[in-house]
Amino acid sequence: MSEQFPLPSQTSSSNYAIIVAGGSGTRMNAALPKQFLLLSGRPVLMYTLEVFSRSDAKPELILVLPQSYHIYWKDLCRAHNFNLPHHLVNGGDTRFQSVKNGLELLPDEALVAVHDAVRPTIDAATIDMSYQVAADKGSAVVAVMSRDSIRRVTENGSEALIRDEIYLVQTPQTFQATLLKDAYNVPYRNNFTDDASVVEQAGHSINVIPGNYQNIKITYPEDIAIAELLLKQKATL
Amino acid sequence: MSEQFPLPSQTSSSNYAIIVAGGSGTRMNAALPKQFLLLSGRPVLMYTLEVFSRSDAKPELILVLPQSYHIYWKDLCRAHNFNLPHHLVNGGDTRFQSVKNGLELLPDEALVAVHDAVRPTIDAATIDMSYQVAADKGSAVVAVMSRDSIRRVTENGSEALIRDEIYLVQTPQTFQATLLKDAYNVPYRNNFTDDASVVEQAGHSINVIPGNYQNIKITYPEDIAIAELLLKQKATL
Numbered sequence: 001m002s003e004q005f006p007l008p009s010q011t012s013s014s015n016y017a018i019i020v021a022g023g024s025g026t027r028m029n030a031a032l033p034k035q036f037l038l039l040s041g042r043p044v045l046m047y048t049l050e051v052f053s054r055s056d057a058k059p060e061l062i063l064v065l066p067q068s069y070h071i072y073w074k075d076l077c078r079a080h081n082f083n084l085p086h087h088l089v090n091g092g093d094t095r096f097q098s099v100k101n102g103l104e105l106l107p108d109e110a111l112v113a114v115h116d117a118v119r120p121t122i123d124a125a126t127i128d129m130s131y132q133v134a135a136d137k138g139s140a141v142v143a144v145m146s147r148d149s150i151r152r153v154t155e156n157g158s159e160a161l162i163r164d165e166i167y168l169v170q171t172p173q174t175f176q177a178t179l180l181k182d183a184y185n186v187p188y189r190n191n192f193t194d195d196a197s198v199v200e201q202a203g204h205s206i207n208v209i210p211g212n213y214q215n216i217k218i219t220y221p222e223d224i225a226i227a228e229l230l231l232k233q234k235a236t237l
Numbered sequence: 238m239s240e241q242f243p244l245p246s247q248t249s250s251s252n253y254a255i256i257v258a259g260g261s262g263t264r265m266n267a268a269l270p271k272q273f274l275l276l277s278g279r280p281v282l283m284y285t286l287e288v289f290s291r292s293d294a295k296p297e298l299i300l301v302l303p304q305s306y307h308i309y310w311k312d313l314c315r316a317h318n319f320n321l322p323h324h325l326v327n328g329g330d331t332r333f334q335s336v337k338n339g340l341e342l343l344p345d346e347a348l349v350a351v352h353d354a355v356r357p358t359i360d361a362a363t364i365d366m367s368y369q370v371a372a373d374k375g376s377a378v379v380a381v382m383s384r385d386s387i388r389r390v391t392e393n394g395s396e397a398l399i400r401d402e403i404y405l406v407q408t409p410q411t412f413q414a415t416l417l418k419d420a421y422n423v424p425y426r427n428n429f430t431d432d433a434s435v436v437e438q439a440g441h442s443i444n445v446i447p448g449n450y451q452n453i454k455i456t457y458p459e460d461i462a463i464a465e466l467l468l469k470q471k472a473t474l
Contacts, residue, residue: 143388147456149406149431150387151380157442158404160434166403167395169386194386197397205394214459219384222451225466233459 014110015059015131017052017172018102021045021117022066022091033069034218035117036076040228044218045073046082047120047231052113053084055124057131059113061086062105064098096188099195103184106177111135113172114180114195118218121230122172126211130174133209140174141196142211143167169194170211179204251347252296252368253414254289255339258282258354259303259328270306271455272354273313277465281455282310283319284357284468289350290321292361294368296350298323299342301335333425336432340421343414348372350409351417351432355455358467359409363448367411370446377411378433379448380404406431407448416441 021035035045049061065073067090076082087105091098099114106112111131115122126142133140146168150161173195180195183202192198196206214230216223258272272282286298302310304327313319324342328335336351343349348371350364363379370377383405387398410432417432420439429435433443451467453460 141388143390146405147454149434151378151404151406151433151443151445152398152402153380153404153445154402158445160428160430160437161389161403162428163430165389165391166398167388167390168383169388191397191399193397193400196388197386200397206388208388208390208395213457217384220450222467222470225470226463229462229466230459233462 014107015057016062016106016110016112016177017059017127018062018064018099018112018114019045019048019052019086019117020064020091020095020098020102020114022064022095022098033066035065036069036072037218037224039120039224039231042080043076044120044227045117046080046084048115048117048122049084049086051120051122051124052115052127055127057111057113057128059131062089062102063087063117064089064091064102066091094188094192096184096192096198100184103177103181106181108178108181110177111174112177112180113174115172116217119171119215120218121227121234122170122215123212123234126209126215127172129209130172133207134174134176137207138176138179138204139196139199139207140172140209141169141194141206142172142215143169143208144211144213144215147213167208169196169208170215170217171195175199251344252294253299253343253347253349254296254364254409255299255301255336255349255351256282256285256289256323256354257301257328257332257335257339257351259301259332259335270303272302273306273309274455274461276357276461276468279317280313281357281464282354283317283321285352285354285359286321286323288357288359288361289352289364292364294348294350294365296368299326299339300324300354301326301328301339303328331425331429333421333429333435337421340414340418343418345415345418347414348411349414349417350411352409353454356408356452357455358464358471359452360449360471363446363452364409366446367409370444371411371413374444375413375416375441376433376436376444377409377446378406378431378443379409379452380406380445381448381450381452384450404445406433406445407452407454412436
């Protein structure tokens with residue numbers, strides 16, 4: 001089910017990060033899944049793994065990737081001299097199943113951050129805050145307030161929602177491991193759009209912590225250039 | 238209350254656009270309001286006005302700007318040889334009052350698009366669709382589906398909303414003029430975050446039309462570089 005690549009981790013951290021790279025690239029008009037697209041010449045996924053390894057939390061890294069891409073990923077690691085230790089786990093048919101596969105590697109006493117592979121511009125300070133808050137309160141879900149007015153559109157028309165109450169949820173979403181494992185011990189449901197929704201359905205409340213707008217999710221081809229720009233801005237801070 | 242600058246419009250269009258530039262720049266850590274920041278060397282506001290003038294709708298342009306910036310704007314127009322005809326109207330204390338001031342120039346039989354001055358990357362095709370749909374249905378409000386999971390956060394905690402129902406509302410928001418003028422003929426309320434919310438409070442339903450994620454609102458300093466990038470991408474399409 002899992003293997004360690006490129007070499008077994010030597011850490012005994014109780015912090016883990018599950019990096020979910022489930023996408024098969026259907027929305028990018030590209031044969032290549034988004035996590036492999038090049039950001040200033042290097043695959044998106046490498047930036048994402050690196051920022052977690054740079055954080056003070058120094059989590060043990062669990063990369064969940066469709067099995068059909070494991071060899072390709074190893075080739076990429078060799079080609080780019082990417083030597084960051086990480087576990088490699090098979091992805092599932094859904095994001096839910098992918099995370100569930102990653103959870104199997106976790107001891108109960110751990111903290112675990114679940115993060116989208118296609119959010120390479122996350123900053124280490126936010127990652128660290130998420131572990132700190134999750135240690136204290138059980139969960140820490142990174143989110144930003146909406147800049148735009150918000151409208152709920154249904155078959156019966158649309159209605160304005162109260163903007164100040166609406167948060168756009170990002171990742172990382174960080175939890176005490178037992179909490180998250182228990183919550184995932186259910187069948188898949190359609191409204192499981194993120195880990196917070198799974199934990200909430202299990203009856204737990206969710207702590208939201210402030211993220212920032214630079215933590216973008218690479219969803220469309222145009223986003224690659226924006227991510228490159230954001231990484232350059234960070235590098236010059 | 239209003240004047241025409243740099244020269245009186247020669248059009249007899251029944252299409253109007255109110256470009257709202259109310260911001261005094263408090264969120265940008267900059268003395269200069271966002272609409273005046275430079276995008277590849279030219280003020281944001283000029284791009285916004287130009288894309289409306291390039292649209293097939295060819296609306297008469299009404300720029301609402303705080304009175305204290307009128308002379309500065311005229312100086313900018315001269316310095317940049319910006320000769321696009323537009324009305325110049327005093328801004329109010331709120332966005333609501335600014336739009337209301339702009340509405341005074343409108344004949345009843347017109348269509349009017351209200352657009353944020355700080356959304357210079359809007360495309361002409363979306364503008365035109367908004368006029369077409371508003372002509373047919375009374376309103377057309379540009380919005381995009383949320384890419385992120387959505388959470389409502391209140392004093393009592395947070396709860397996941399159904400992502401597929403949630404739209405992030407942008408501008409333009411285009412209406413039959415009588416509809417919008419009637420709706421604005423009320424005292425200001427705190428939940429008037431956009432024109433759609435004003436029209437909805439007046440008892441009308443709102444039509445949402447699809448926008449795109451490139452129609453960003455310049456809210457933070459980092460957004461300027463992203464807007465430059467998006468404009469360059471458009472220029473090479």
